[in-house]
Each structure stands twice: as C-alpha cells, then as structure tokens.
Amino acid sequence: MNNTTTLKSQFLLRPDITFLNFGSFGACPKPVFDDYQHWQLMLEREPIQFFAFQSAENLKKSREALSSFVHCHADDIVFMSNPTTAINTIANSFPLNKGDEILTTDLEYGAMDRTWQYYCDKNGASYIRQHISLPLVSKEIFIKQFWEGYTPNTKAIFISQITSSTALKLPVEEICLEAKQRGLITIVDGAHVPAQMPLNLNQLNADIYTGACHKWMMAPKGCSFLYVAKHIQNLINPLIVSWGYKSAAPSHSQFLDYHQMNGTRDLAPYLSLPRAIQFMSDNNWAEVSANCRKLAQSNYQRFCTLLGSLPNCPISDEFLGQMCSIAIRTSAPEQLQRLLYDKYKIEIPVMRHDKAVYIRYSIQAFNSPSDLDVLYNALAEIIDTTDLITI
Ligand SMILES: Cc1ncc(COP(=O)(O)O)c(C=O)c1O
Structure with missing residues (x-):
C-alpha cells in the first residue's frame, strides 16, 4: 500500500466519491x-x-x-x-x-x-x-x-x-x-x-x-x-x-x-x-503537504488549457498551496456542480465571485493523480456533450 492509500483509509469520506473539495469544510481523520x-x-x-x-x-x-x-x-x-x-x-x-x-x-x-x-x-x-x-x-x-x-x-x-x-x-x-x-x-x-x-x-x-x-x-x-x-x-x-x-x-x-x-x-x-x-505529527505532515502542493500545482496548467483560461498566478509555492482555482465560463455554475456530483461522483465547488465563476480543486493526503484524471475526463466530456461550459 502506498502512503496515499494508507492515509485514505484513515478518513471517513465515502470511498465512491472523488473528493476534491477539502477546502470548504476539511475532513476529520478517524483517530481525531x-x-x-x-x-x-x-x-x-x-x-x-x-x-x-x-x-x-x-x-x-x-x-x-x-x-x-x-x-x-x-x-x-x-x-x-x-x-x-x-x-x-x-x-x-x-x-x-x-x-x-x-x-x-x-x-x-x-x-x-x-x-x-x-x-x-x-x-x-x-x-x-x-x-x-x-x-x-x-x-x-x-x-x-x-x-x-x-x-x-x-x-x-x-x-x-x-x-x-x-x-x-x-x-x-x-x-x-x-x-x-x-x-x-x-x-x-x-x-x-x-x-x-x-x-x-x-x-x-x-x-x-x-x-x-x-x-x-x-x-x-x-x-x-x-x-x-x-x-x-x-x-x-x-x-x-x-x-x-x-x-x-x-x-x-x-x-x-x-x-x-x-x-x-x-x-x-x-x-x-x-x-x-x-495526527499530523505522527504522519509527517510537512512532507504530505509538500506532495499535495506538487500534485495540485503540476496539474494546474492542463486544467487551464482544457477550460481556455489562464492560471490565476505564476504556478509556484509563492502563490499557491494545496488548492488551484480555474476561471470557467458557464452560465449555470450550480447545475454544473450538481452534474459533476450526480453523474461523475466528483465533489468540487463551482463558485460565483462577482462576475466570474471558478472551479477549485483541493488536494489532500488521500488524493491521488487519478482523482484529477477523473475530473479532467469529466470536464472534457461535459465540454464535448453539453453546452454548460463555453471555451
Ligand atoms: C477565506 C475564507 N474566509 C472565511 C471563511 C469563513 O468560514 P466559516 O463559514 O466557517 O465562518 C471561509 C470559508 O470557507 C473562507 O474561505
């Protein structure tokens, strides 16, 4: 078992959901x-x-x-x-x-x-x-x-x-x-x-x-x-x-x-x-967090390219932690978030901010590169098959 799998087993989150929204309310490990x-x-x-x-x-x-x-x-x-x-x-x-x-x-x-x-x-x-x-x-x-x-x-x-x-x-x-x-x-x-x-x-x-x-x-x-x-x-x-x-x-x-x-x-x-x-000290959290940042940041550009947007900042630890947010052109953010959850079993926020809309993924210890692949493929399919997202 790799470290991500071991740490995943410590959380109570539903295993059938690709959970990319740690940022909203966190999630509590079992011992805590x-x-x-x-x-x-x-x-x-x-x-x-x-x-x-x-x-x-x-x-x-x-x-x-x-x-x-x-x-x-x-x-x-x-x-x-x-x-x-x-x-x-x-x-x-x-x-x-x-x-x-x-x-x-x-x-x-x-x-x-x-x-x-x-x-x-x-x-x-x-x-x-x-x-x-x-x-x-x-x-x-x-x-x-x-x-x-x-x-x-x-x-x-x-x-x-x-x-x-x-x-x-x-x-x-x-x-x-x-x-x-x-x-x-x-x-x-x-x-x-x-x-x-x-x-x-x-x-x-x-x-x-x-x-x-x-x-x-x-x-x-x-x-x-x-x-x-x-x-x-x-x-x-x-x-x-x-x-x-x-x-x-x-x-x-x-x-x-x-x-x-x-x-x-x-x-x-x-x-x-x-x-x-x-719990963090027992699990070497500085290293866990650094790995999460790396995974989050190394995927940022490909999501921006898919959605026809620019990253919100230079991609580095200077401006980014374990979350990346991408401007997304949609007139129905709530509907898009619902579709991602209901059809693709992905938990991710699609948020209005003034006149813009952002989709934001969070990476925590239990996330693996394949979680971001699931999100990428879902967004690509939604772009191809619906008019919910404009590029
Ligand atoms: C930047 C920022 N400030 C404040 C809050 C407020 O948190 P709460 O609703 O728990 O008071 C949040 C919640 O996500 C936040 O993202």
Missing part, C-alpha cells in the same frame, strides 16, 4: 473523530464536572497546543466556532465612525465582505474592495495595486492570506508591515492557512488574525480561533456577553474571560484539536 466523540461522551457522563470544573483547564491545554502550532502566546488566542464569528466579533468592536474606511481586496470571502459591509453601513463608514487584476503577476504589483485603495480615511486593512474562490496566497506579511508604517490596524483572514502553509503569528505581526482549524488542520467542525495582539485586546468587546463580563472570579486575562465564556455549548471540537495536531 474518535477523540472528538470521546470528549462528547465525557460531557454526557458527567456534565457538571465537565463544564463547571474541567472545561477551563481542558481549553487551556488546547489553546497551548494551538498556540505552539501557530506560534503565539496561548493567552492571545481564543477559540471561536468559525472565522465568521471571529470577524463579527472584530467588526462589532471596531470603532468605526462616519467617513472611516476599511481597505480590503475584491478577492475576499463573501460572508466576510457582508460582515464588514453590515458594520460599515451601520456606522456610515465605507468598505473599500480594491480591485486586484488577475492573473497575479508578482507580489510587488499586487502590493502596489492594493495600496491604490488607501486614503487618509483608511483606518484598517482586512485581507485573506489565502483567498477562497481564487485560491491565491497573498503577500500578507508585506502588507502588514506597510500597514503598520501607515498606522493602520491589520486584520487577516487566515481561514485556509493553518496546516496548508506554515503560520507564525509572532513573525507575521498582524494585529488580528482568524484561522479555521476544521479545514486543513482536520479538527472536527466548529473549531476555529481568533488571535488578537496584546496591545489591543482590551478594545475587543464580547460578541456574546456572558459570565466573563464583570466576572465574579476574573482570570488573569479579560480577553479570555470575555470571549471564552459563551454559555453552554459543545467544547469537543476544541478539545480534540491536540489530537489533530498529533
């Missing part, structure tokens, strides 16, 4: 899922001990494991169910005044755009989606174009480190550095980052960062985090106010008190995160 269920069982057996007396200590262990993985202090990170909750927490707290601007790109995830737009609308501020020309040519050109959206009213920048529909790694380190020089707060959406590329929050120097652990770290669904640099933690209000506000027994950190106590909820996704980190 077992650990998740173990925590749920502990809760059910003794809910009082679990919540009242053990949860703070257990969450601390998980935060410590996560903080060593993403390189920051364990008290600067809190668990959140998802990046949407994390960004809502930030946008809800951000002191937006009439005329203020939040600078972002036009490549961001739709739910995040809507969150910022909502809070900007409410406060008379503007959410500036700076246009980024695709294909990306170089970091320098990207950075120059991004800052064309800056004005004296810009208060903060919001940017993805890996974009969703276009699957691009953006030069966030450089953007954060320049933003600091301009006196701006930096807010980074790293939903796709942890375990798809190395993340060092101490080095990155973003003020605020969110990442999903249920995507590439393979934790159970509902495990994500919000990092806030110490110097602005006191500015962040709890999105859900609970016992941590004016706490009768405050901990050493208002940030933890405000954001970790959210009422009764399932903590199991957070508590099984150390097992997900262990």
Whole structure:
C-alpha cells in the first residue's frame, strides 16, 4: 500500500466519491473523530464536572497546543466556532465612525465582505474592495495595486492570506508591515492557512488574525480561533456577553474571560484539536503537504488549457498551496456542480465571485493523480456533450 492509500483509509469520506473539495469544510481523520466523540461522551457522563470544573483547564491545554502550532502566546488566542464569528466579533468592536474606511481586496470571502459591509453601513463608514487584476503577476504589483485603495480615511486593512474562490496566497506579511508604517490596524483572514502553509503569528505581526482549524488542520467542525495582539485586546468587546463580563472570579486575562465564556455549548471540537495536531505529527505532515502542493500545482496548467483560461498566478509555492482555482465560463455554475456530483461522483465547488465563476480543486493526503484524471475526463466530456461550459 502506498502512503496515499494508507492515509485514505484513515478518513471517513465515502470511498465512491472523488473528493476534491477539502477546502470548504476539511475532513476529520478517524483517530481525531474518535477523540472528538470521546470528549462528547465525557460531557454526557458527567456534565457538571465537565463544564463547571474541567472545561477551563481542558481549553487551556488546547489553546497551548494551538498556540505552539501557530506560534503565539496561548493567552492571545481564543477559540471561536468559525472565522465568521471571529470577524463579527472584530467588526462589532471596531470603532468605526462616519467617513472611516476599511481597505480590503475584491478577492475576499463573501460572508466576510457582508460582515464588514453590515458594520460599515451601520456606522456610515465605507468598505473599500480594491480591485486586484488577475492573473497575479508578482507580489510587488499586487502590493502596489492594493495600496491604490488607501486614503487618509483608511483606518484598517482586512485581507485573506489565502483567498477562497481564487485560491491565491497573498503577500500578507508585506502588507502588514506597510500597514503598520501607515498606522493602520491589520486584520487577516487566515481561514485556509493553518496546516496548508506554515503560520507564525509572532513573525507575521498582524494585529488580528482568524484561522479555521476544521479545514486543513482536520479538527472536527466548529473549531476555529481568533488571535488578537496584546496591545489591543482590551478594545475587543464580547460578541456574546456572558459570565466573563464583570466576572465574579476574573482570570488573569479579560480577553479570555470575555470571549471564552459563551454559555453552554459543545467544547469537543476544541478539545480534540491536540489530537489533530498529533495526527499530523505522527504522519509527517510537512512532507504530505509538500506532495499535495506538487500534485495540485503540476496539474494546474492542463486544467487551464482544457477550460481556455489562464492560471490565476505564476504556478509556484509563492502563490499557491494545496488548492488551484480555474476561471470557467458557464452560465449555470450550480447545475454544473450538481452534474459533476450526480453523474461523475466528483465533489468540487463551482463558485460565483462577482462576475466570474471558478472551479477549485483541493488536494489532500488521500488524493491521488487519478482523482484529477477523473475530473479532467469529466470536464472534457461535459465540454464535448453539453453546452454548460463555453471555451
Ligand atoms: C477565506 C475564507 N474566509 C472565511 C471563511 C469563513 O468560514 P466559516 O463559514 O466557517 O465562518 C471561509 C470559508 O470557507 C473562507 O474561505
């Protein structure tokens, strides 16, 4: 058995589906899922001990494991169910005044755009989606174009480190550095980052960062985090106010008190995160991930040629991780995605983004070159036999 087959046997995914959509919600390996269920069982057996007396200590262990993985202090990170909750927490707290601007790109995830737009609308501020020309040519050109959206009213920048529909790694380190020089707060959406590329929050120097652990770290669904640099933690209000506000027994950190106590909820996704980190370490994940990147990137051009599109960027680790996204001309993206699933048993997203549509494949440990052949042959047949895709 080769390594891909061995690792495939560790996942719970249906074997009859060619699964090329790891990017949307990840997938949990069996040992991690077992650990998740173990925590749920502990809760059910003794809910009082679990919540009242053990949860703070257990969450601390998980935060410590996560903080060593993403390189920051364990008290600067809190668990959140998802990046949407994390960004809502930030946008809800951000002191937006009439005329203020939040600078972002036009490549961001739709739910995040809507969150910022909502809070900007409410406060008379503007959410500036700076246009980024695709294909990306170089970091320098990207950075120059991004800052064309800056004005004296810009208060903060919001940017993805890996974009969703276009699957691009953006030069966030450089953007954060320049933003600091301009006196701006930096807010980074790293939903796709942890375990798809190395993340060092101490080095990155973003003020605020969110990442999903249920995507590439393979934790159970509902495990994500919000990092806030110490110097602005006191500015962040709890999105859900609970016992941590004016706490009768405050901990050493208002940030933890405000954001970790959210009422009764399932903590199991957070508590099984150390097992997900262990799983990666047991399986030499740096090498697995490098092989996945190679497989993803080495196939990118042939899909672009098939669909008559250009790659979104130069094909290299500088701009790409384990996902590749191809612009596809179709007037019926939902129908195309349905056909790929129903007829060809391929799970892959076909996403609208502004006026464009992208098909994005993700490569994870269980994918082999033949999965991409299945996709290629299906698309070729759809082009030949239907009018769903125009070349
Ligand atoms: C770039 C990016 N940001 C944020 C999110 C939001 O994730 P969630 O819906 O889990 O909050 C996603 C989800 O895929 C994403 O791709």
